[in-house]
Amino acid sequence: MPDAHPIFASFFAGVAALGERTGYGRRRAEALTGARGRLLIVGLGPGHDLAHLPGGVTEVVAVEPEPSMRGYSTRRVHRAQVPTRLVGAVAEALPLPDASVDAALVALVLCSVSDPAGAAAELGRVLRPGGTLHVLEHVQAPVGSRLRSWQNRLDPLWSRLAGGCHLTRDTRRTLVDAGFDTRQLRTISVRPAPALVALHLVGTARRPGPPATRPAEGRKCGEPMPGDTSPRLGSSLAAWLRNDA
Numbered sequence: 461m462p463d464a465h466p467i468f469a470s471f472f473a474g475v476a477a478l479g480e481r482t483g484y485g486r487r488r489a490e491a492l493t494g495a496r497g498r499l500l501i502v503g504l505g506p507g508h509d510l511a512h513l514p515g516g517v518t519e520v521v522a523v524e525p526e527p528s529m530r531g532y533s534t535r536r537v538h539r540a541q542v543p544t545r546l547v548g549a550v551a552e553a554l555p556l557p558d559a560s561v562d563a564a565l566v567a568l569v570l571c572s573v574s575d576p577a578g579a580a581a582e583l584g585r586v587l588r589p590g591g592t593l594h595v596l597e598h599v600q601a602p603v604g605s606r607l608r609s610w611q612n613r614l615d616p617l618w619s620r621l622a623g624g625c626h627l628t629r630d631t632r633r634t635l636v637d638a639g640f641d642t643r644q645l646r647t648i649s650v651r652p653a654p655a656l657v658a659l660h661l662v663g664t665a666r667r668p669g670p671p672a673t674r675p676a677e678g679r680k681c682g683e684p685m686p687g688d689t690s691p692r693l694g695s696s697l698a699a700w701l702r703n704d705a
């Protein structure tokens with residue numbers, strides 16, 4: 461189990477609740493678009509994703525290693541619209557059989573796991589072939605950008621203060637290396653998140669295999685929302701964001 465971070469858990473529970481009131485909830489809903497059947501949520505945290513489940517989800521199994529974080533999610537777990545089970549476990553060792561879930565969600569968690577490649581491999585193991593991985597993760601800025609150099613500089617301090625979260629994760633690369641089809645993931649800038657964590661990878665990756673028997677419904681995952689790419693990030697970054705579909 462990772463180290464406990466009760467102070468960060470308390471802080472993040474407040475930030476996440478504020479995020480729900482300031483528009484981050486629609487990002488959660490966007491990432492979950494098309495999820496169906498049995499959904500695994502990795503690193504449930506305070507549990508706000510449970511309020512954004514699409515109608516096709518029939519059951520949730522969630523893992524969360526941090527005991528105090530599990531405490532913050534209790535009410536939302538009990539109020540969830542579908543049967544929801546919360547387990548104390550880590551992404552790198554999921555307590556689930558092979559190919560046992562139809563969909564999985566990683567939201568602001570691959571930045572925090574100690575072994576992203578191991579976590580991605582576990583996600584590939586427990587997802588059924590053709591299953592969907594729903595992603596909402598903040599990521600590192602493009603090579604050569606000033607933002608990236610600040611992320612590199614501040615990462616050691618940030619990680620200590622933010623419960624093991626890293627500013628420097630290349631999550632698309634991690635998922636590609638684990639065999640996921642990431643073509644439906646887009647990189648966008650989410651406001652009002654602070655610049656260091658504003659760049660997000662959002663949408664649906666797919667575990668290779670036979671196509672899903674029931675096509676996903678609703679708006680195509682990862683379609684940009686108007687007004688999200690910030691001109692304040694600079695023109696090279698804006699161009700990179702546009703080309704990253």
Ligand SMILES: C[S@@+](CC[C@H](N)C(=O)[O-])C[C@H]1O[C@@H](n2cnc3c(N)ncnc32)[C@H](O)[C@@H]1O
Pocket residue numbers: 462472476502503504505506507508523524525526529549550551552566567568569572573574625
């Ligand atoms: C920034 S919080 C995000 C919580 C939630 N996913 C959300 O979007 O609100 C990061 C979460 O990842 C969890 N976490 C850290 N390391 C983990 C690991 N190895 N496996 C699973 N979850 C982990 C933390 O306990 C924390 O709840």
